[in-house]
Amino acid sequence: MNSRIQALLLISIYSLFNIASLKADTTAQASLEKNPTTPNEVIFSQPSGFYKEDFTLTLSHPDNNITIYYTLDGSEPDPNNLKGSTYRYKNNYEQPPNKPKDNFLYHRYKTYQYSQPILIKDRTNEPDRISQISTTFDEKPDYFPQKNQGSNNTNRIIKGTPVRAIAVNEAGVKSPMITHTFFIGSQEEFHLPIIALTVPEKDLFGYDEGIFVVGRDYDEWLATEPEQLKPSRASSTPANWHRKDKVATRKNAAMEQLNLNQESPNLDVKISIHGNGSRMNRDKSFRIYLGRYQSLAHFVPNGSSLKELRFNFKVGKRKTNNFITFITDTAAQRIIAGLSFGTQNSYGYRNIFLNGEYYGIRNIQDVKDTRYIHHFYHLNHRKKIELLFNRSNNEIPNNEYHLPILKGSFQEWRKINQAFEQKENQNINFAQKYIDINSFIDYYIAEIYLANRDWLDNNYAFWKYSGKNRENNPIADGRYRWLIYDLDATFRESNTNSLEKTTDINDRQYLFTFIFSTLLKNPEFKERFITRFSDLMNTTFVPDRMVRVIENMKQEVEKDVLLHIKRWKSPISIEAWQDNINIMVNFARERPAIQYQQLQDFFKLDDTYQLKVAINDQAAGTVKVNTLQLGLKDNELTKPVAASSAAILMEQVLAFPWQGRYFKELPLKLEAIPKLGYQFSHWQGEGFTQEQAINPILALQPKSNIKLVAMFEKVNYVQ
Structure with a gap:
């Protein structure tokens, strides 16, 4: 083979190799564009929490080729919203028979491209935002806090700064969003734990989309010239908060609990309004939906076991805004826990901050649904x-x-x-x-x-x-x-x-x-x-x-x-x-x-009588009275099959000497139950025969007050 032919052959092979390499590179690039790698999350220089003084927050990322975007108003970072957008809302709603008015107000939300550290400062004395939005269909709401006029204003609404950030790579692929909330001050000023929720404002308070307001649905109803509803039917008034579409009414939210000197958990959850008639109250109860594999670990004691459930954050409903205790439902539930039915557990009260602004007290409580039944009844x-x-x-x-x-x-x-x-x-x-x-x-x-x-x-x-x-x-x-x-x-x-x-x-x-x-x-x-x-x-x-x-x-x-x-x-x-x-x-x-x-x-029963029951030795046994077993501590009580929770604070009401009030001439059943190493001896008292006295089970129908003592004795084991 002469040198010319050899050279042409080498050139051909080299060209074919380059074409193949170029094709491989193009295929790889197409594959990358089709299945781009999701960037890592943005790194915050400080965790959520309270800080003594102003500081600068640094956002960073291991990839120098990405761009970081962030917001400070609760909205989700959007590279297409660098100039800002607005949503509309109303604070004054007309009443029947008047027609709705176009008296809209507007709030702005904006995304920033990160270029330098962010100053985190005390925002308490900045103008209130969420607290100045109507959450009722009142013509003139009277529940807005007074606007701040200085640092000594006792009606100030405490505010922090919610920071939400994403990283976007050169292919336009976004990282998962990270949310942290920062406060300047001392958390020790609060006695209840703090949960910070971050949600785009328009999702909760916007006239068109907001689920915490009457909004567009009310005005559309008002435009039809409806009859004026009686106070007893006021909760039937159409409003955004009555919308049924589960997808549209469950909004994305970040939920953080700011645990003092401990790990602060952070979850991406769904939030919706909660309640029936109580939706018309000014301060809304809401529901949180945990996602797959999510739990309340580090939010509540034993929270890691509370997986994939739903929880109500309740204020407590009432017919008027004057009767509110925060504790009525919870106290009632705790009193009857351990009876033969399901009850809603309370996981404690929290101070809620919404987009950094104080939103009030809520009680975390079980939701009554099939998830609850599946979980608690195994x-x-x-x-x-x-x-x-x-x-x-x-x-x-x-x-x-x-x-x-x-x-x-x-x-x-x-x-x-x-x-x-x-x-x-x-x-x-x-x-x-x-x-x-x-x-x-x-x-x-x-x-x-x-x-x-x-x-x-x-x-x-x-x-x-x-x-x-x-x-x-x-x-x-x-x-x-x-x-x-x-x-x-x-x-x-x-x-x-x-x-x-x-x-x-x-x-x-x-x-x-x-x-x-x-x-x-x-x-x-x-x-x-x-x-x-x-x-x-x-x-x-x-x-x-x-x-x-x-x-x-x-x-x-x-x-x-x-x-x-x-x-x-x-x-x-x-x-x-x-x-x-x-x-x-x-x-x-x-x-x-x-x-x-x-x-x-x-x-049509007879009068009542007093029953008194005692035992000769607290360590020797117990006595059962009808459906009760006396002398037991809370951890010794048997939980009924149908109960979802155990009873609490029962020891004192079951302790000996014990007394109760019963209706005369109705059957009364008592049973003396010895503990290990003891045996029943006899009953002391009146109202029964000598034969009955030596029987551990008594069936009586008392007509007057009765006092009984169950006598136990140690068992003498034969060697």
């Missing part, structure tokens, strides 16, 4: 849980009363009610095929005793598990059990006769009163109901225990209540708040005598 398949509940119908904006809205499949429940119309089925044996009788009785007793004024045709819930019970879990036997929730309307009027209400069979309440009122005519069920009611009034509902729970809850929030009042003017003063707490305490002390009288009148 069931295998969430989709096999059938949850049924009702709520008041506020979807029709007129002055007529409407049947409650039913959620869940009521078809089987209707058939059970229809079967109960047959006399041969009106007994416990038939009922317990379909319902957990203990759960049924405890649930009605709790609602009746606490005098819930917002119940039966609203806030009534029960459930069952329809899956296979492969592990012989008693909760998965396919029977209905009850859940109690929304007890804000309890503890009001101690003379309320809720028992009469539960036997009122009308169209609005038929599905929730017929079986109960029918069973009350059955002697066995009636006796069981009265006995259990008496047992609970002698323990769970003892006034001193109830007051102790109320006082504990009061102490938890009272040091920060004034902050909430200054933000919302609700309640109207710290004195008004204390008055509301006193109403609860008075209810707890007055209710027993009234409830005994109502039971006596309703069932």
